[in-house]
Amino acid sequence: MALVLQEVSEDSEPLQLMERALGVRPLRAVLQSLSESGKSVYRVDLPDGQAVVLRTSVRPRTFAFTRSNFDALARLGLPVQSVLAKGTTTSGGSFVILNWMPGRDLIHELGAMSQSRITALAAQIVEYQQRVGALPRPARFGWAPIGRSGNLERWTQVFGEAAPASAVNDGTLIGGLRARLCTLRRRVEPYFDTVRPTAFLDDITTKNVLIENGQLSGIIDVDFVCYGDPLLWIGATMAAVAGDVPQAGAFYGEELIRCWNPNSQQRLAIWFYAALWGIGSLHLTDAIADPRRAQSLKAACETWLAIAQGE
Secondary structure (H helix, E strand, O other): OOEEEEEEEOOOHHHHHHHHHHHHOOOOEEOOOOOOOOOOEEEEOOOOOOOOEEEEEOOOOOOOOOOHHHHHHHHHHOOOOOOOOOOOEEEEEEEEEOOOOOOOEHHHHHHOOOOHHHHHHHHHHHHHHHHHOOOOOOOOOEEEEOOOOEEEEOHHHOOOOOOOOOOOOOOOHHHHHHHHHHHHHHHHHHHHOOOOOEEEOOOOOOOEEEEOOOEEEEOOOOOOEEEOHHHHHHHHHOOOOOOHHHHHHHHHHHHHHHHHHHHHHHHHHHHHHHHHHHHHHHHHHHHHHHHHHHHHHHHHHHHHHHHHHHO
């Protein structure tokens, strides 16, 4: 999973939660360097030599549907975790205990993988997404547990209100890219109207995809699915790798597209999704502190927008 951050003290709540839920006193709990809003993830070592994962949240119902989601995905043949226990924390939050899966997030492994391994992974993940896409469709779009519905009436609402046709370039780097993105969005809107609320795993980009020895070992942290256009996941993945592993990441993105085999309108949507997520990442990147990453993201966004303009 993630890299080790720190070991917690023996009288900490994580160890107490584990002892209460499993009936055994863990040897240790190590907080992982994973940053999520209101969540913490621990690797917990047990006396029998096994390791498990403890995830905690300040919210009381964060993991209310985790077991049912994982069970549904496991029935589809996806390599997901099993829920060993769940409950509430003493502070009113929630927790879930899962089996430990070996490996590291794809972002840490992609640069060392051969092209043949990357191709195999792309085909495997696309197949898994297509299995998820066969789940029953709900009435609305957005994020929800499997078997439930999102709260959006139209797919385009996921991206907020469209900018007016009069939107202009303000002269800044981000502003220039956003102006071009707004133009592209107007071209893609007719395609958005054809999208149906299809289930897909939106958060298995370069994180939550565990790789061990160059091969997929598991998929983690899928408490929800997104109902909409699965191609959003391809674009988001392309943006996720653009700033950190641009060469290997670009090939992975190309292979995802090749394996999905989208039509011309779907390809246009992929460029929109990639540029949208890439511009968002560029906005959050300190161009002075990390000029290489900023330049890589900028170049990728410009490439995607240029390709879209030519299609």
